[in-house]
Structures are given as C-alpha cells and as structure tokens.
Amino acid sequence: MKACRSCKRIVSGKTCPVCKTSDLTSSFQGIIQIFDPNGSEIAKKVGITAPGKYAIRA
Numbered sequence: 001m002k003a004c005r006s007c008k009r010i011v012s013g014k015t016c017p018v019c020k021t022s023d024l025t026s027s028f029q030g031i032i033q034i035f036d037p038n039g040s041e042i043a044k045k046v047g048i049t050a051p052g053k054y055a056i057r058a
Contacts, residue, residue: 004023004024007019009054010055018052028056029056
C-alpha cells in the first residue's frame with residue numbers, strides 16, 4: 001500500500017486513480033477510513049470529500 005502525496009488516498013497501484021498522479025509514498029502514518037464524508041466531522045476537519053481510505057500523515 002502507498003499513499004498519494006496530493007490527495008492522501010491509499011492506493012495499491014503505481015498511480016492514484018483519483019488525481020492521476022504517480023507521486024506516491026510508502027512512508028505514511030496511520031490510515032483513516034471514511035464512509036460518509038458529509039456526515040463525518042473528521043472528514044470535514046481534514047478536508048476529505050469522497051469515501052475511501054486515506055493516510056493520516058504522508
């Protein structure tokens with residue numbers, strides 16, 4: 001697993017399917033899973049607008 005440096009999404013390939021960048025890192029701290037970004041206070045605080053797995057710090 002790697003984290004996209006731009007959008008912080010956790011990806012398994014060589015490019016991020018969301019922002020289409022290949023700027024990925026395997027050095028990140030923690031994972032957060034967002035199911036409902038509109039109803040999540042945490043998603044609002046960190047600026048996540050789409051469901052998925054994200055790195056807390058990449």
